[in-house]
Amino acid sequence: MKFSINRKTLIYISIAAAILIVGGPWLYTTLLREEALNPFSETSISNDGVTATTGEIEISGDWKLVSESQVGYRIKERIALKTFETVGRSSEVAGSLKILDSQIMQTTFEVDMKTFQSDSGGRDAQFNGRIMDTERYPTANFVLTEPITLVEKPINGSTINTTATGNLTIRGTTKEVTLSLSSTLENSVITVIGQIQIQFDEWKIPNPSVPLVFIYTEPNCILEFSLKFEKQKD
DSSP states (O other): OOOOOOHHHHHHHHHHHHHHHHHHHHHIIIIIOOOOOOOOOTTSSOOTTSOOOOSBOOOOEEEEEOTTOEEEEEEEEEETTEEEEEEEEEOOEEEEEEEETTEEEEEEEEEEGGGOBOSOHHHHHHIIIIITOTTTOOEEEEEEOSOEEOOSSOBTTOEEEEEEEEEEEETTEEEEEEEEEEEEEETTEEEEEEEEEEEGGGGTOOOOOBGGGTEEEOSEEEEEEEEEEEEOOO
C-alpha cells in the first residue's frame, strides 16, 4: 500500500516544525528558565555550628575540606536571540591543605564531574555526555605546586587576596594554571573562593553549542569554586 502526502499537508507539517524549533526555545527562555545563581562571595558559605573564636588563630597543621563546599561553571549562552548566563554546580568535592608556619605547603581538591547540576536536565545530559564525557573522565582536580605565603599571625575575620599555582586536570588534560583566590579565616574555618577562565579548545572540551535548536555559547567558561576547610585535631 502506498502512502503519500499532498502538498498542502506537507506545508502544514513544515510550518508546525518551524514553530516547534523556533517557539520551543522562546518558550523556554521566556517562561521556564530560572535566574542564574550569583557568583560565590565571602558570604556564600555559612559557618553555623562552628565555635566562635576571637584574636589570633594558630593555623599550622592539617585542614580538611568539609561539607558546603562547591565547584561550578558559569557560561554565557545565546538562545533564540537572547543572551543568558548559565550556571552548573556540584557539592561533591573532596580535598585538604597543609599549613606550615605561615605557608600553605600542600593543597588538593577534586570534584565528581557526574554530579554537576544546572537548571536544565537536557543541559546536564549534554554536559555528562559529549561535552565532559564523565564516564571516561569522572573527576577533575587541582594540585598545588608552589607554596602560598600567608600572614604570620592571622586575625579572626581577616581576608587575604592571593594566587595559587598548580596543576589543574579537566577532561583528561592537565595544565599548570594560576588561580585568583580570596581566603577568609573565621572561627577556625578557612573559606577559599576563586575562579579561572577555561578556554574550551585549549582543554580539548567540545563547544557546548547546539545549533540545531539555536543554542550557542561562548568559546570559554568560568570555573569557580567556594571551598571550606576545617582544621583537623592533633
